[in-house]
Amino acid sequence: MASKNTKRAVGYCRTSGEAQRDNTSIPSQQEAIEAWAERNGYTLIRHYTDEAKSGAKVAGRDGFQKLMRDAAGGKFDVAVVYQISRWGRDGTDIMESARTLGRDFGVDVIDTAGHFDTRDRTNPLARHIFAGLADQERLMILQRTIRGRIARAKAGLPWSGKPPVGRSYDKATGKWYVNEQGRQLAIILKRYAAGEAVVDLAREFPIPSFKGQLSGWIANGQLSGTYKVRFHSPDIGLDETVEVPAIPEIVTPAVWAKVRARADHNRTFNRTDATPKYLLSGFLYCSTCKKALTGQTDSGYTYYRHSRGAGCEKGGKADWSRVRAERLTETVLDYLYRFYLDEPAFNRAVTAALPSSEDRDAITKERDQAAKRLAKVQAKLSRLVNAVADGADSSILIREQDSIKADLSRYGGEVEKLTEQLATMPSAKEVGEAAALLRLHLVQQHKGKDWRKLPHEAVQGFLHHLFGDNPKRTGTGIFIRKDSKGTIHVAFKGQVAIPHQVAIVDGHGRVVSPAEAKEAQRLSRKLRETAGKPVRDNLLMDVPSRMARTTTSRLGPGNGPRRFCHGPEWAVGNRSGLTADAAGATIPV
Template identity: 25%
Template sequence: MQAAAYARYSTEHQTDSSIAYQMRKIEEYCDAHGITVSARYADEAMSGTNTQRPAFQSLCRDAAQRKFDAVVIYDISRGSRDVSDWFSFRKQMALLHIQVISVEDHIGDILNPADYLTELITVGLGQHHVLTSRQKSMDSIATKAKTGQFLGGTPNFGYTIDENGRYVIQPAEAEVVRTIYQMYAAGKSYGEILDTIGEVRGRRGKVMGKNSLHYLLRNERYIGVYSWCKYHHKIMGKYAGNIPNENAVRIEDSIPAIIDKDTWEAVQMRMNDKKQRACNKAKRNYLLSGLIECTECGASYVGHTSTNKRGYSTRYYCCGNKYRNHTCHAKNINAEELEAFVVQNLKHYLANVDFSQMAQQIADEINGATADLKAERKELADIIFQLNNGTKAILKGIDYPELQEEMFRLRVRKSELEDMIQRGAEHNPVSVEKLVQLFQNAMERLDTDTKQVCKSMVKIYAHSNGDCDLEVGVHINGCGSQI
């Protein structure tokens, strides 16, 4: 019997030695029972209340390909501490006729009432342990929160934390905060504020942009209000939206204030009025939103509308980094002209191209990956390593355009390789006939569903000089021809 070994640890009290111990016990069990371990998977510092773990997901994908006959774990809690997730996994493996084995726990047939009950109790106790530990931890944190103490993470811009866990005003940053509030209260726009404060970097090393200003202007801490856990964002490790927390803590005058309450009220009144006006404004349609890439900084272009004093509006596309934080200097592109150009050329291209020949070229490129995918897997591992190093550098405050551009390129290539490896693992070659049908459907829907056709087929590159010297490509899974 060929088996996959899976190990996991989750808390700061465990280390990678926990993985080694689990793997050793699994190996000993398999040796004693004549089982060959053909694959090993391990998730480090990953919670058992959520199945979105890289190695666990990889295990499930390989199981679907029947790469092994059994999955061996040290105990049920290593697989999952959530009852529903555990039995969903068990059902998935049962449908694939893959046996699940635990070194420490009895796992029988889930269709057998006695075995099912035993297993249910075991995994239920694991979930009970998680809930109990979480409750104790939350109670302890809540006690500290009610005293207004800093509870970890990154302090807000404008503050530092002293040795007693208390907020202390950072003078230079506080002055920037006051400038932002005063200018906004006086009717200045986000763009004017950003031009005034310059390239100020926030706590995570990124240059402040329009999104940063929005959250900064809504933060009650700047008027001395301490709040904790306003919302429940996750339930048992899974995102649940913003659910109001009935046990939230809110203490006024607990933090040294940077902004006076009159300025705060003026700012909130203007923001609420602006929000209302935005809700009442008719939503503009941008055909190519998210499809234009700035080659100067790698950001996506976003759609915006400007209105002059006479009330005439102009739609245009603007580099996302230029709009948010003024760190890019690419020129804006007139939306009417660009959209007309793209649609006209796309129609011309689809009307004159040989669908069969193009589909065959694309299929040959996609299906032509190396049979064992060794080269692709090695390149993917190298890219993941480079991305991790780049992320560490950015977190340390090392951030420059060339790094962002390279990170963008690596992320795109990573996605391409993952798709390629997934397709190769599934042994599901791309069909030339289906590609031809795809192009024919796109041709038929171009006038009635223009935005969706463009979204699925078009990628636009705006050159760093900002001119409308554009490359428009028709792409299928990253492969395509240039117009």
Template identity: 25%
Template sequence: MKAVIYARYSSDNQREESITAQVRACTEYAERQGYTVVKVYTDEARSAQTDDRPGFLQMIADIKAKRLVVDVVLVHKLDRFARNRYDSAFYKRELRRAGVRVESVLERLDDSPESVLLESLIEGMSEYYSKNLAREVMKGMKETAFQCKHTGGTPPLGYDVDKERNYIVNEAEAEAVRLIFSMYADGYSYNRIIDELNKRGLKTKTGRPFGKNSIHDILRNKKYAGYFTFNRSARKSPDGKRNNHASKPPEEIIEIPGGIPAIVTEELFRKAQARLERNRRLAQAASGSYRAREAYLLSGLIYCGKCDSRMVGTSGSYHTRVSREYRRRCYYHCNNAWRTKQCSARKVNKEEIEAYVIERLEEEVFSTRAIRKLASRLYKQYIRELKDTEGENKYLAQEIRTVEQQITNVVEAITIGGQIKTLVEQLKSLEMRKAILEARLLEWRHRHEQSTFSLENIAAYLKAQRELLRSKDPVQIKQVLERFIEKVVVNPESIEITFKVTVDTHGGGGGSRTPVRKKDQPSLSERSLCFAFRPQAAHRQATLRLSLCVSLEGPQGERLPEYPY
């Protein structure tokens, strides 16, 4: 087996091992596994959150182009491979296509389903904590921002910046700002405002005539009402590119009322905002752009119970019988039924099934009770795995003592005049062995002190995920669904949801991850529209180390409503 090593060191995390230590640990691991290391790729001093990793990308490119034929990519820890879960999943898939798998020295994962689950949990958490770190850094930046100083660039129209970088009003320019706000609040169109500005000979900060965009930007700028704002735009999109139009989540935007001199009154500003918002909604409704952003939250997770094929998002217009108007609806439809008509499964209403799945997830995974239970199970599992490695600690400590003794012996042999050349060679190799053992011992300690897996942190992680689920942002919601739901199967008379939450078990041997779907097991509850855990099935599934698969089944006779074509 051939392996490459990938090591990365980011200067923003003081606690992590140096590149040398990572490579050493990987080399030692490769020796133990019998792998031949053919190449080492490294990236240094770059933030873990960006994709800016030339060494890493070079490695991917080399493997994909078959310039390098290997079986394994070795990393010290999984978060060295990528901090972002999607990024990581993406590159792992790329590698898998080339027949290469990723192995981590510390996490000891293989390709079994349990490992895939644990991996997804570990990755989810390390992404979460990486975001927390970014928040801490932001705090530091806020300290400077609180002084309400100009942070660089050209100040906005109406303001100048003095020597201490404080904002001061430029009265000549402020006239244009006041005119724009009062005309807009009075209901004038952008065109009429531009005409008036031109008539008075007023220009933008760069001396050009006003356009609609510049007026829009001015109207939205809270500085004019005296608010100092900082960190408003999200600078980078997930792929690391600049994006000046996206806004940061509100809690990360710093806003200090009265932080700079106001040019328009609070009341006038609010009036203008109200009109902007009204117009925005009108424009949106007119263009129907909200439809384009419709997200199929369950795509990739939802399957047809009849033929096992994926269900895909579709939409269609229909004609109401009474009012004779066209309306639009979205569905999930069995791919087989939709494209080749080989399956007779009916489509299901998108809104209804999404709402139902989210409701179940809230209840089974994110309710306060469920979080408490899951966190404690996960933690116990984690502790058990740590205990399994205690033997390793003793072995390493023992080995280090042995090597130290051997070193002492060699040194003694040198002093009493032995074969210097041979002895020095021996000494070198013993020192090397000692260094490797010490690196492994460090690894072991690191693993034990890893604070991310405390009971509180697991619960906090789950709660944070729950907040994302409750956000109005479809992208966030979809990510949470992909993280915690393995599969939604739509049967003619029931819906089956398999959650993937990593938990420990009631003991027992191995098991299959396929949800149990025995129809003769009655559901716990007879109430209609009520789905329940089935403890028998849960126990059987819980024989897995890390996954609890629960089939949720509708009471008999329940049918999904029918939908018009």
């Protein structure tokens, strides 16, 4: 070690794989760093090491992260590495971390060969070059590694540390074979294909998380047919799928076909034998995180449960983790059946959904403005490149490159997004035709029917027609959230885009849509004129849940309003969205 000096240095050493870890790479790096410190008059305080760690990312490099924390605490003045490739393999990360140390903590980064030295403020180009070389070396190593794995897979040899499910490789014979796990899995799958209940199989076979494990094996295990491996690396532009020879099957293709058929049938959105109390399963999602809600029974009550509990909202916590299934189901299905089978309300919503010429003009204008900004940035880049080519200082281009790159990405993305939006914007005729066909089918199938008396598969068919065969894949469905006042809001995203919303207060099934809100205001004025006295007109979402009895009105077949009463809870179907005072008041007829 060097003698004590006011200039404090630390060393950083890293190896990236088994080959380096088995030799003297770490001691060699430490020796070179100590010699550099002694030659240059620095006191070497300590070494930070990361053994068998990739330099592509900072995550997982505990020694490097400890170095950064100590730098923030002012414990040293320079960080020394044997070669800059030991500091990292990603050129951008090398420059950014070195810039952070210098700008925020006054710490310089130096390599023992003298190629990378942030103390020299006059030579930023050299630092960029050597950082880029480290990045290039990383990509070359990555390419060699993946190509080696691909070659092994094509030769039928183990290509990673994780073998196929239920199979092992015998080094002595050079062959794959079905191991004990695979033989047990074959028995399970044959009985599963024959119709045996999963719960019975779970009792017999002591496998932790049996149902989840079985689902994972069926979905991803490649238990029959030719085994395939995908090699995907965006960094080097590689995406290749390889067939691996000589991997034995766990079950025959005939058994596998039966297993997949049963598994596909049992997916929530395809089941017709699912428990009816969860009619909306497969269609319900959290509006915030888009996580699917699942059915749950607790103390005799049924709920739709948010599996992430109270932590899905960014920057805070949601104040709900589940909602009563019966009330939500009744509200949603009453609303959907009434909305799609009621021609006036449906037509009003379709009209509101039609794209206007103003919408297209606004998007076109925004796209053109983004294109102009993009052209300006491209022109600026061209001027800088030409200036450097003519002999100008290259540091100008280096200094501006980050902001230019960010602007090109931002404005280019905006232009692409807005152009695609214009290209896919449907015409009024297309929306109208799609909506008319949808409603015609639903009327033919469901007009005059009470969904409560329909078979489970009929209601599921209705929902599938609205939201598609696989809502999870297409992004359609029923999305719910709960606000700070306890109001549960429900929004629909179907195959035909028609804007409408539902709000449920305290789970009591009260609903409101934009069309109904407008109708409520019109009927409120009509009732005031008819009755000659004021009538309180709250939208359903504003009605206090503590009301013991309420009186509502709606227009009947005749010219005047008719009267009917609801009990302590609201029944869905209030057309006007009007209420009168709860204390025994009625609306005159």
